[in-house]
Amino acid sequence: MLSIQNLNAWYGSSHILQGINLEVRRGEVVSLLGRNGAGKTTTIKTVMGLLRKANGSVRFKDRDLLGLPAHKRFGLGLAYVPEERRIVPGLSVLENIRLGIVASDKRAREKEVVEQIAETFPRLKERLHQTAVTMSGGEQQMLAIARALASDPDMILLDEPSEGIMPLLVQEMFELFSRLRKAGKTILLVEQNVEAALRISDRAYILDQGEVVHADSASALLRDPVIQERYCAV
Ligand code: ATP
Secondary structure, eight states, X not given: OEEEEEEEEEETTEEEEEEEEEXXXXXXXXXXXXXXXXXXXXXXXXXXXXXXXXXXXXXXXXXXXXXXXXXXXHTTTEEEEOSSOOOOTTSBHHHHHHHHHHHTTOGGGHHHHHHHHXXXXXXXXXXXXXXXXXXXXXXXXXXXXXXXXXXXOSEEXXXXXXXXXXXXXHHHHHHHHHHHHHXXXXXXXXXXXXXXXXXXXXXXXXXXXXXXXXXXXXXXXXXXXXXXXXHHOO
């Protein structure tokens, strides 16, 4: 579904991504792991069109993305939950979810989508009319994920969703990812929480200094503490 070949990207004159190759097939959950500064966020931002100085090939559902502006990429069925959540703090939970639906022009299905989301996120269901800013960081992150799912995307890209969240909610979040995987969603997940990410992934890529240094099945990586220690220890 997503195919990245020989991707290079720059911040100004700093050459950050140095020839990344990565595939995510339909229905797969793939983790992108590596230390701080390895290039994980840069990879996702380049896919989403938020960093334009790039070359190589990024194809999504067989369309070339690099030539398209960011807003056109969202329209193709990609949903993105950035590290900095970007929910609208002054709106209620329900209004934030509606923004996701409107964005994908599915207003007619609003009732159904809201019901589905309330079922998937019991914690949000209880808080539909609460102002988003009054929720905990973890609940706001859940809301950001719910809003992304409301657009019924073909693929969702998540950048460190568990960062800075209390352990109970982190556990809930990974249970959610596990359910999304079973439901056949296609996910590219950037995580520092390596073990939890591998447990809900099919495969993983490990980045170091802007290069893929290792790619394997999640189960093989789970059995490989040396690789985990070498490239993923913070
Ligand atoms: P983290 O977990 O810290 O976000 P990461 O693997 O996502 O790590 P990136 O954020 O992709 O890493 O950063 C890759 C490199 O790009 C780092 O060397 C970083 O200093 C550099 N970088 C990131 N953002 C910018 C920016 N806006 N301008 C210049 N350099 C940047």
